[in-house]
């Protein structure tokens with residue numbers, strides 16, 4: 001039997017046995033916030049965080065007028081089907097106009113829909129699970145401050161066995177594989193780790209995955225293959241020749257130390273995410289990725 005199929009069948013059996021326990025909603029708590037803020041400070045912070053989170057790369061509208069907005073519709077091709085990034089403008093019928101703070105925390109950090117169902121991990125909620133609650137709520141403030149756009153987006157096109165509820169099992173497998181990242185002594189490196197691992201979700205592309213698509217954190221940033229695209233490693237070994245300054249310039253311009261510009265999907269990451277970070281945050285990310293050099297002195 002095909003390996004993927006047998007894994008899926010055993011997952012189905014396991015999910016049947018353990019049943020409802022998997023479906024329980026995670027507890028989210030947020031310090032006394034009942035409503036999404038409409039303060040200009042929260043909105044401004046949220047706008048920056050959405051840039052650092054690279055949300056527009058997937059959620060951009062697909063027409064000329066909506067291309068710079070979060071109207072959604074982009075098709076994301078994966079080994080498991082085609083997923084479409086939804087409309088995340090505050091339109092009531094086709095967007096997320098009726099969302100409250102809890103909905104944002106459940107979606108971004110736990111991959112759960114407002115009705116308790118599951119998102120597919122084409123939405124990088126595993127990486128985003130490390131985002132601080134306050135930062136999620138500030139992004140919510142920003143998204144809710146935007147002009148609502150009416151834009152319907154397609155349902156995912158997945159094989160018939162790939163029920164949303166199967167993601168309950170996927171999430172548990174991912175939990176078992178979840179890394180316990182060390183805290184660094186250096187505040188700048190810690191900030192860089194937060195930007196790279198959580199908000200910037202660099203590992204979603206650069207960390208290899210197992211047969212059911214769960215990231216293999218033991219080989220964090222060791223490079224991957226998505227479809228027929230090769231994603232280069234960005235671990236210590238791969239960055240042997242890169243100085244912190246090289247990495248900084250790369251994040252700003254996409255220019256590699258040997259004088260070549262990066263291509264593919266990485267262009268999008270540079271253009272809409274890393275080039276728009278503050279200098280301090282780019283320095284932080286560069287310090288994190290080249291920290292093995294800092295230690296060597």
Ligand code: HEC
Pocket residue numbers: 049050053054055056057058059076083084085086087088095096107108113118119120121122123124128139156
């Ligand atoms: C790699 C692509 C990708 C990125 C980056 C991404 N998303 Fe998404 N997002 C998706 C996909 C795909 C879905 C729908 C998944 C599904 O159909 O189960 C989704 C769903 C959502 C939803 C649920 C919307 C609804 O109508 O149920 C919200 C809210 C959301 N994303 C917000 C964000 C925010 C905020 C960011 C940035 C911090 C972000 N996303 C970054 C791909 C992405």
Ligand code: HEC
Pocket residue numbers: 196200201202203204205206229230231232233234238250256261262263264265266269274
């Ligand atoms: C959507 C997938 C995706 C995401 C997210 C992503 N990358 Fe990449 N990255 C790529 C691809 C694809 C390439 C190879 C591009 C090419 O062929 O030139 C690449 C190349 C690179 C390279 C060049 C490696 C080399 O040796 O040439 C670096 C450095 C890099 N990425 C860093 C990052 C960082 C830092 C982040 C997080 C802020 C990130 N990437 C997020 C897809 C991604």
